[in-house]
Amino acid sequence: MTDLPSTPVDRNALLGFLDKQGFAVTTTDHPPLFTVEDSQKLRGSIEGGHTKNLFLKDKKGAYFLLTAEEDSEVNLKTLHKLLDGSSRFSFGKPEALLELLGVIPGAVTAFGIINDRENNVTFAIDSRLMRHDKINCHPLTNEATTTIARDDLLAFAKLCEHEPMIVDLSQEVD
Secondary structure, eight states, rough: OOOOOOOOHHHHHHHHHHHHHTOOEEEEEOOOOOOOOHHHTTTTTTTTTTEEEEEEOOOOOOEEEEEEETTOOHHHHHHHHHTTTOOOOOOOOOOHHHHHSOOOOOOOGGGGGGTTTOOOEEEEEEEGGGGGGGGEOSSTTTTEEEEEEHHHHHHHHTTTTOOOOEEEETOOOO
């Protein structure tokens, strides 16, 4: 494993790690954002693909982090079939979110996988997000947005020993 900072990783440690790895990122501070609607007020000032993130679990207790393009329709009724979940998904509890990804509700982010050292969370990225050269994610807090190159985000995931599943999260599955 690459020299990952000690867990739980916070914003400063995350940004230091990204810098150490040579990933060029920009971080914009703003008031706390809790919803996609809140973040849409920043349009025009932050370029790149904007995300929504879902922390889910199946009935057998497997956890999933989904990073989707903000306007993607995610079909929670059949998504488990697409991601090899054991059953229909429900939202993960805030306690599990904090324990596994080191964030609170409203700050769910692809960067949270840096805190999942036991690889308990399956990470999936919406294929629609991959058409953007730059992707925006919270840096483990909802009081800022970090813009990272798409390929650097994928490399980051691999450094955190998470091979992201790239899937069409809005796909209907029988």
